[in-house]
Amino acid sequence: MKKAVTIQDISCKGKCSITVALPILSAMGIDTAVLPTAILSNHTGFDDFFVHDLSSDFTPITTQWKKQGFSFDAIYTGYLGTERHVDHVKEFVKDFKRDDTLLIVDPAMADDGKMYSGISPSFASDMHKLIKGSDVILPNLTEASFLLGEDLFHKEYTEEDIVSILKDLSKLGAKKVVLKGISFSRDQKSLKGIKGKIGNVTYDSSRERITWHFHKKIDQSFCGAGDVFASSLTGALLRGSSLEEAIQISGDFVLESIKKTMEEEDYSTLYIDFEKALPWLMKRIGIL
Numbered sequence: 001m002k003k004a005v006t007i008q009d010i011s012c013k014g015k016c017s018i019t020v021a022l023p024i025l026s027a028m029g030i031d032t033a034v035l036p037t038a039i040l041s042n043h044t045g046f047d048d049f050f051v052h053d054l055s056s057d058f059t060p061i062t063t064q065w066k067k068q069g070f071s072f073d074a075i076y077t078g079y080l081g082t083e084r085h086v087d088h089v090k091e092f093v094k095d096f097k098r099d100d101t102l103l104i105v106d107p108a109m110a111d112d113g114k115m116y117s118g119i120s121p122s123f124a125s126d127m128h129k130l131i132k133g134s135d136v137i138l139p140n141l142t143e144a145s146f147l148l149g150e151d152l153f154h155k156e157y158t159e160e161d162i163v164s165i166l167k168d169l170s171k172l173g174a175k176k177v178v179l180k181g182i183s184f185s186r187d188q189k190s191l192k193g194i195k196g197k198i199g200n201v202t203y204d205s206s207r208e209r210i211t212w213h214f215h216k217k218i219d220q221s222f223c224g225a226g227d228v229f230a231s232s233l234t235g236a237l238l239r240g241s242s243l244e245e246a247i248q249i250s251g252d253f254v255l256e257s258i259k260k261t262m263e264e265e266d267y268s269t270l271y272i273d274f275e276k277a278l279p280w281l282m283k284r285i286g287i288l
Contacts, residue, residue, distance in 0.1 A: 001029065001030070001031045002029075002030050002031065002073045002074070002238040002239070003030070003031045003032075003033070003071065003072050003073050003074075004025055004030050004031070004032050004033070004072055004073060004074040004075070004076055004234060004235075004238060005032070005033040005034070005035055005072045005074075005075055005076070005096075006018060006021040006022065006025070006032060006033075006034055006035070006076045006077070006078065006231075006234075007034075007035045007036075007037060007075065007076070007077045007078070007080075007089055007092065008021065008036070008037060008077060008078030008079045008080065008108070009036060009037050009038045009039070009040055009051075009078075009079050009080075009081070010034075010036045010038070010039050010040070011040045011041075011042055011043040012039065012040065012041055012042060013041065013042035013043075013046075014042045014043035014045065014046065014223060014224070014270060014271065015223075015224045015227075015271050015272055015273075015274065016043045016079070016223060016224040016227045017043070017078050017079050017108075017227055018034050018036060018078075020224055020227040020228055020231055020274065021034075021076065021078065021227060021230075021231040021234075022034055023274075023275065023278070024228065024231040024232055024235060024274065024278070024281070025231055025234065025235050027278045027281065027282055027287075028232070028235030028236070028238075028239065028281070028282070028285060028287070029235075029239070029287055030074075030234075030235050030238055030239075033065075033070070033072070035058070035061060035062075035092070036054050037053075037054055037055070037079070037080055037081070037085045037088075038051050038052060038053050038054050038081065038085075039051070039052045039054065040052075043223060043224070043270075044116045044117040044118060045223040045270055046270065049117070049118075051118070053082070053084075055082075055084050055085065055088060058088045058092075059088075062091075062092055062095065062096075065096075066095060070096075071096065071098065071101075072096060072101055073100070073101060073102065073238055074101065074102040074103075074104060074234055074237070074238055075092070075093060075096065075097060075101060075102070075103050075104070076102075076104045076106070076230070076231075076234045077089055077103075077104070077105050077106065077130065078106045078108045078227060078230065079108040079109070079116075080108075080109075080127075080130075081109070081116075081118065081119055081123070082123070082126075083123065083126040086126045086127065086129055086130050087129075089130055090129055090130060093130075093133075102135045102136070102234075102237060102238070103133065103134045103135050103136075104134070104135060104136045104137075104138070104230070104233075104234050104237070105127075105130055105131055105134045105136070105137045105138070105174070106137075106138045106139075106226065106227075106230040107124075107127045107130075107131070107137060107138070107139050107143050107147065108143075108226060108227070108230075109123055109124065109127065109143055109146065110140075110142040110143045110145075110146055111140060111142050111143075111221075111226075112142060112221070113142055113145075114142070115146070121146060124143075124146035124147050124149075127147060128147070128172055128173075131147070131172045131173050131174050132172065132173030132174075133173055134173065134174045134175070135174070135175050135176060136174065136175070136176045136177075136178060136233075136237075136243070137169065137172075137174040137176075137177055137178070138178045138180060138226075138229070138230050138233070139169065139177075139178075139179060139180065140179070140180045140181045140226065141165075141179065141180075141181060141182065144165055144169060144179060147169065147172065148165070148168050148169065152165060156185060157184075158184075158188060159184070159188035159189055159190065159191055160189075162179065162182060162201060163203075163210060165179065166179055166201065166203035166210065167203065167205075169203075170203055170205040174205075175204070175205055175206060176202065176203065176204050176205065176243055177202065177203045177205075178200055178201070178202050178233070178243070178247060179200065179201050179202075179203075180200050180226065180229065181198060181200070182198065182199050182200065182201055183196075183197065183198045183199070183217060191212060191214075194212075194214050196217060197214040197215060197216060197217050198214065198215065198216075198217040199212060199213050199214035199215060199251070200213050200229075200247055200251055201213070202243055202244065202247055204243065211244050211247070213244075213247050213248055213251055215251055215252065215255055216255065218255070218258055218262075220258075220262075220269055221269060222258055222261065222269050222271070222272040223269065223270050223271065223272070224271065224272045224274075225254050225257075225258065225272055228250075228253065228254050228257055228272055228274045229250045229251065229253075229254050230250075232249060232250040232253045232254075232281060233246045233247065233249070233250040235285075236249045236250060236285065239285055249281075249284060249285065252284070253274075253277060253280070253281050253284070254272075256277040256280050256281075257272050257273065257274040257276070257277040258272060259277075260273050260274075260276035260277050261273040261276075
């Protein structure tokens, strides 16, 4: 059985971060450890939240893990929020990453043109330290804007713009880049029939290969969808899927999860009911 560790916060209310990563990876047959960075009363999409930092607990936990000889096939990071957390994760990677360990970084810090509540714009430069040497990074367009120090969100971009963004992100030190949530208002030079759709695009710097993956666009944004995507992608990669296959699986799983969520009469965009789509995911990857 493949082993992963996910390093991000625990939001006591609201489905995101560890409370999304652990059940999804477990359902995909991955032995998953958790290393929480903080405890939040609820995720930052709500009007207000309480946060308790767990930085002081990092070293005691990882010291015990080293004594036990624990090892991981993947290190998957999500919401961190502070420079101190990034530094702790860098130390963890130094101690636990083998040559064949995947380092998957979701720079979960921003969306819809702005940083998440409680995160400073300068945090993007802290993320550079973690991205350098990573195997896969998973930013959305807003996060890419902050990482590159450019306003990419408030303009109409072209296919060529996206390719340039991918290559610039790769120059930060990631082997592969997945840029999430891309949509065009009209067809592009080599992309036809994509108007009104949303997708994810990948760039493999070792092969100079770019692949596009589009699906139906739902005109609502759900908190936690990025975590559902990143967690299922990590699981698919660990189960032997190529990055292109993993993107397709995780993108379809997010769409299926949103459909299940919207079947409820009183659904809220503050949650995504991914649990109802887990049987679909397990069938897709051959567990059921």
